[in-house]
Each structure stands twice: as structure tokens, then as C-alpha cells.
Amino acid sequence: MKAVSIAPGVFDLLPDATNELWRSSFLWHHLKRVLHQTAGDFCFEEIQTPIFERTELFIKSVGETSDIVTKEMYTFEDRGGRSMTLRPEGTAPVMRAFIDNQLVQQRAIHRLYYIGPMFRYERTQAGRYRQHHQFGAEVIGVKSAEQDAELIDMAYTLYSRLGIKNLSIQLNSLGSTTCRQYFREQLVNFLKKHYTSLSEDSQKRFETNPLRILDSKSPQDQEILKEAPSILESLNEESLKHLETVQHTLDILEIPYTLNPRLVRGLDYYNQTVFEVVATELGAQNSIGGGGRFDGLIHSLGGPDLPSVGFATGLERVLQTLLKQQVPLPQKPTPLLFFIPLGDAAKKITLCLAKTLREQNIAVEIDLSNRKLNKAMQYANQIGAHYTAVVGDDEVKDQAVTLKDMATGETRQAPLYHLGRILNIEAKSDTFINMWKEMTTPFTDNSEADYFIQSLTQNIAQTQQATQELQRAVNTINSYLNE
Structure with a gap:
């Protein structure tokens, strides 16, 4: 059976349209x-x-x-x-x-x-x-x-x-309407003399909307219009x-x-x-x-x-x-972290962790397809994941995961309850750099310093709250394991 194709003159938006x-x-x-x-x-x-x-x-x-x-x-x-x-x-x-x-x-x-x-x-x-x-x-x-x-x-x-x-x-x-009408009359009188030399489209527009002839891209029309009256000559004092x-x-x-x-x-x-x-x-x-x-x-x-x-x-x-114009544009968003759970228990744990991390606006994807580890890693590469974390029995026992940087291949251990802070720093490094620049820039007065300290205090409180939420997630996981 022949597939139904898209209607003419329209297009689909795709997650990543490499050809267009x-x-x-x-x-x-x-x-x-x-x-x-x-x-x-x-x-x-x-x-x-x-x-x-x-x-x-x-x-x-x-x-x-x-x-x-x-x-x-x-x-x-x-x-x-x-x-x-x-x-x-x-x-x-x-x-x-x-x-x-x-x-x-x-x-x-x-x-x-x-x-x-x-x-x-x-x-x-x-x-x-x-x-x-x-x-x-x-x-x-x-x-x-x-x-x-x-x-x-x-x-x-x-x-x-x-x-x-x-x-x-x-x-x-x-x-104004009066100016436009006056100019229309001037233009029509001019174009009448050149009517037979106008393009077919402009001859049609002459009868319906002669001002649109000024927009013509036809070379023969453009040559005629070089001598046409200017609308600026028809403007009254108010319009000028x-x-x-x-x-x-x-x-x-x-x-x-x-x-x-x-x-x-x-x-x-x-x-x-x-x-x-x-x-x-x-x-x-x-x-x-x-x-x-x-x-x-x-x-x-x-x-x-x-x-x-x-x-x-x-x-x-x-x-x-x-x-x-080859203007620099954003890259396609990719997961900051790709969890690969090994087994049913690990799936439940990574679902809990992912939920907590997503509440901190961290992009997390979980492999829930039961595919082999090498296939899951290939997929992580395809989607451009920044980090992968394989979660198996040892990780569950140690309450830590090994983060692998997919670009460099480097790995490091990360406690579960610190995962959010680590990933937040990675995801928002520009924000932290900007904050440090602001901290090292002299303040103009006390009110500016007070405002910055207040903002910094709020950020610290949010970070502490995020850490507490991850700790609660870890406690939930421990409760699940002890059942």
C-alpha cells in the first residue's frame, strides 16, 4: 500500500532535520x-x-x-x-x-x-x-x-x-487617504501612456490596484517606473x-x-x-x-x-x-545524564533519582528497554548524552554511581545525594562563573551589596533544599531495599 505523503506547500518540523x-x-x-x-x-x-x-x-x-x-x-x-x-x-x-x-x-x-x-x-x-x-x-x-x-x-x-x-x-x-488617492490618480495617468509595455501581471493590477505595480519585480516594469511620479510628491504638510x-x-x-x-x-x-x-x-x-x-x-x-x-x-x-549568514545557533538539547539500570530493582531506583533530578531542571533519560549494555551505550552516544551512569547491585549497595563523561571517557564516583549538586554545576557552569565575576567586582554602594548577598543567600538555600530532596530520595531507595 502506498504511504500517504505530506500535502504540497507545507512542511514538518522534526527534532533534528539534518537535511534542512x-x-x-x-x-x-x-x-x-x-x-x-x-x-x-x-x-x-x-x-x-x-x-x-x-x-x-x-x-x-x-x-x-x-x-x-x-x-x-x-x-x-x-x-x-x-x-x-x-x-x-x-x-x-x-x-x-x-x-x-x-x-x-x-x-x-x-x-x-x-x-x-x-x-x-x-x-x-x-x-x-x-x-x-x-x-x-x-x-x-x-x-x-x-x-x-x-x-x-x-x-x-x-x-x-x-x-x-x-x-x-x-x-x-x-x-493620508486623500494623499494616497491623489497619488493614485497621478500614477494611473502616467501608466496609461505605458500600458502596452507593462508586464501581464501589471496590466491586471492597473485595473484593480495600480499602486501594487510599484512592487513589480519585472525588469520591463522597473524600467518604466524609473520615470514614474513619486508618492512623496503627493504628501500634504501633515504627512510630510x-x-x-x-x-x-x-x-x-x-x-x-x-x-x-x-x-x-x-x-x-x-x-x-x-x-x-x-x-x-x-x-x-x-x-x-x-x-x-x-x-x-x-x-x-x-x-x-x-x-x-x-x-x-x-x-x-x-x-x-x-x-x-552562518549565525552561531544553539545546539540541539541533549540529556545531561543517561541512566542505564541493570535489573528491576535498579530501574525503580533510577526512576526515583531521575524524578528528583528533573525537579531541579536537570535533563535525565533512563534506558528502560532492557537492551544489552553495549547497545545502551551506543544509544547514549547517538542522543549526545553528556554523562552515563550504570546502576547495578554494587551501585545500589554503595549508594554511589560512576559518572562517565561521554566526550572524554573519564569516570568519577558520585554519591547519590550529591548527584544533583554535581550535575547542577555542570549544567549551569556559566551561571556560576558569572556569579563569581559578580562577587569579585566592587559594589557601588551598600544597597547593591545587600541585594547581591540576598540573591546569593537564596541560591544557597535552593542548593541546600535540592541536596535535602536528593537525600530524601536516597532514604526512599534504602527503605525500598530494606523491605
């Missing part, structure tokens, strides 16, 4: 940790929305003539006859949730972020998949240009923390001042950027500031994130008239960029 390392789940855990940490440092709170919404949400928000709505959405009719769509992007669902749950009544300003899968039926290529994952951040209730700049700073900080190099921030303004303030704030924050008058973004709800973050290693599809201001979106969805600004980044693109 970016699909390794441990790298996704690393990326998400940085995303959550950065969002928290900028005081954003997490929001989660369903993966499907009413289709009208995206028609109203993204735009009825946009490529997403006309070509890319996964839309279906449920058993109640309602049209539903797997979310193609994250901003509209967040705004719907904001309105639906009346968050405006809680406070005036909200800083929200999300991480999750999105769905678009499009041609698969590097960094583009029919199920892709996004991190997004939205600020609701602040209209200032400085807020736009801070959000760009958040994006820049995120990529910098991950270690991405050669970043380029592309910046533009779409102005907004853009200048964004630029000035980015200069203060020392964030490099390039003004790109042809940047329009792919969604209809943007106004004023728009930006993209570009990494050179991804070729033609080199944008790893972007966003902008969308002041009218909440109101267009039936909510209050509140200003909003946000950005999103694709997790697949980010991971692929990290690998292409």
Missing part, C-alpha cells in the same frame, strides 16, 4: 524564546486568535481586489452554510478580537503580539509556504510618529538579537511632518534606513508610515519582515476610530536567513 536544518524544532524553540523575550522587553502582551475567521473579515480589511483575497485564501463553507477562511495574515484577526472583546474599555493603549501559522495558496519558493508562521506586534491607540519609530526599533532589535547581519530598513510614507519625525527619531536611535518611494506593501489598509526589513542573503525574496500604520482599520471593521501601527515577520524566512 531550519526545520529542526529546537531552532524554532530558540527563535520563539527570543521573540517572546523581545516582545516582553518592549512591554507587549500576547494575544491568540483562531486559525479561521469569517471570510468577510479579510475582504473588508485586506481588500477585495488584493492578491490575497482574489488568489491566495483558503476559503470553505462550513456545515452551517457560513463562508470561513483560514487566516492569511494576523493583523485583521487581532483587530477583530480587540473589537469583539471590547478591549478598548480596559484602557486607552494596547500593545499586543502574536505568534502562529497563516495560510496562503501561492507558488512555493524559498521562504514562502502555503502554511507559514508569523510573529506580529500591534500598538493600538497611539498616533504619534515616534510610535512608528519605536516599532521599527523593536523589529531592528529583534533581528539584531538573533544575530542577523546586513540588515536594510526600507522606509516610505503612503500619506509625520515622515520627517519618523526619520529624525530613527536617527536618534541610530537605526540605519533608506527612503524608498516605491515601497507600498501588499495590503490595502496601510496609511502614513510603511517599512520593510530586508536581508541580502535571500535573493529576490529578500524581505524578512515589515509593517506600517493602519489608522482606519479598526473603524472599518465596526470598532472605534483608533490609530494603530504594527509589523510582522516570517519565522521561516528568519531561520533560513540565520543559517545562510
Whole structure:
């Protein structure tokens, strides 16, 4: 019987995807940790929305003539006859949730972020998949240009923390609705003269969304657009001042950027500031994130008239960029200790020991397969265990185990009740080194010294508690042996 294969345009995350390392789940855990940490440092709170919404949400928000709505959405009719769509992007669902749950009544300003899968039926290529994952951040209730700049700073900080190099921030303004409409008329008048020379895709966009022609990658379109009017020439005084303030704030924050008058973004709800973050290693599809201001979106969805600004980044693109730039990344987590029990009594003892060690956040695996010792040691090598400990009758009698360092082959005896402390020092050596550095650095005043002593006392108490818990585990084992 032929095996069922994966659907086109999607992928599996594996514990260790050696052929396509970016699909390794441990790298996704690393990326998400940085995303959550950065969002928290900028005081954003997490929001989660369903993966499907009413289709009208995206028609109203993204735009009825946009490529997403006309070509890319996964839309279906449920058993109640309602049209539903797997979310193609994250901003509209967040705004719907904001309105639906009346968050405006809680406070005036909200800083929200999300991480999750999105769905678009499009041609698969590097960094583009029919199920892709996004991190997004939205600020609701602040209209200032400085807020736009801070959000760009958040994006820049995120990529910098991950270690991405050669970043380029592309910046533009779409102005107000009036400015945008005026520019649209200017652009249409210009493109009419060159209509027959436009690419087939741009001729279609000319009828539905001419501003998207500015995004065209076609060489013939790019040649024509060299003479096209600039949207910056259509900005009114207020929009120009907004853009200048964004630029000035980015200069203060020392964030490099390039003004790109042809940047329009792919969604209809943007106004004023728009930006993209570009990494050179991804070729033609080199944008790893972007966003902008969308002041009218909440109101267009039936909510209050509140200003909003946000950005999103694709997790697949980010991971692929990290690998292409050969950024140092965490290694796959491996067991600190691999127990090999010999016999039923040893199994019960190692289960008790492992339980106590795991309560101290020490990664322990036990071989419970009854395989031969040499096979168990081979497996310990395969999974990258730092130490192995064979537990047999002698170890039970002596209440000690022999720890074998799998990298060097060295062995040492360890009493059972000291096992936790020994492994904690091994697992957290960087923490102990940092603590020693802090201890040998002069304090600025008594309050700083008091704070450090208090922290050190707490750590000592935790270590003593861990030792006591292991001692209790040893006592439990002894009670079991004496039965």
C-alpha cells in the first residue's frame, strides 16, 4: 500500500532535520524564546486568535481586489452554510478580537503580539509556504510618529538579537487617504501612456490596484517606473511632518534606513508610515519582515476610530536567513545524564533519582528497554548524552554511581545525594562563573551589596533544599531495599 505523503506547500518540523536544518524544532524553540523575550522587553502582551475567521473579515480589511483575497485564501463553507477562511495574515484577526472583546474599555493603549501559522495558496519558493508562521506586534491607540519609530526599533532589535547581519530598513510614507488617492490618480495617468509595455501581471493590477505595480519585480516594469511620479510628491504638510519625525527619531536611535518611494506593501489598509526589513542573503525574496500604520482599520471593521501601527515577520524566512549568514545557533538539547539500570530493582531506583533530578531542571533519560549494555551505550552516544551512569547491585549497595563523561571517557564516583549538586554545576557552569565575576567586582554602594548577598543567600538555600530532596530520595531507595 502506498504511504500517504505530506500535502504540497507545507512542511514538518522534526527534532533534528539534518537535511534542512531550519526545520529542526529546537531552532524554532530558540527563535520563539527570543521573540517572546523581545516582545516582553518592549512591554507587549500576547494575544491568540483562531486559525479561521469569517471570510468577510479579510475582504473588508485586506481588500477585495488584493492578491490575497482574489488568489491566495483558503476559503470553505462550513456545515452551517457560513463562508470561513483560514487566516492569511494576523493583523485583521487581532483587530477583530480587540473589537469583539471590547478591549478598548480596559484602557486607552494596547500593545499586543502574536505568534502562529497563516495560510496562503501561492507558488512555493524559498521562504514562502502555503502554511507559514508569523510573529506580529500591534500598538493600538497611539498616533504619534515616534510610535512608528519605536516599532521599527523593536523589529531592528529583534533581528539584531538573533544575530542577523546586513540588515536594510526600507522606509516610505503612503500619506493620508486623500494623499494616497491623489497619488493614485497621478500614477494611473502616467501608466496609461505605458500600458502596452507593462508586464501581464501589471496590466491586471492597473485595473484593480495600480499602486501594487510599484512592487513589480519585472525588469520591463522597473524600467518604466524609473520615470514614474513619486508618492512623496503627493504628501500634504501633515504627512510630510509625520515622515520627517519618523526619520529624525530613527536617527536618534541610530537605526540605519533608506527612503524608498516605491515601497507600498501588499495590503490595502496601510496609511502614513510603511517599512520593510530586508536581508541580502535571500535573493529576490529578500524581505524578512515589515509593517506600517493602519489608522482606519479598526473603524472599518465596526470598532472605534483608533490609530494603530504594527509589523510582522516570517519565522521561516528568519531561520533560513540565520543559517545562510552562518549565525552561531544553539545546539540541539541533549540529556545531561543517561541512566542505564541493570535489573528491576535498579530501574525503580533510577526512576526515583531521575524524578528528583528533573525537579531541579536537570535533563535525565533512563534506558528502560532492557537492551544489552553495549547497545545502551551506543544509544547514549547517538542522543549526545553528556554523562552515563550504570546502576547495578554494587551501585545500589554503595549508594554511589560512576559518572562517565561521554566526550572524554573519564569516570568519577558520585554519591547519590550529591548527584544533583554535581550535575547542577555542570549544567549551569556559566551561571556560576558569572556569579563569581559578580562577587569579585566592587559594589557601588551598600544597597547593591545587600541585594547581591540576598540573591546569593537564596541560591544557597535552593542548593541546600535540592541536596535535602536528593537525600530524601536516597532514604526512599534504602527503605525500598530494606523491605
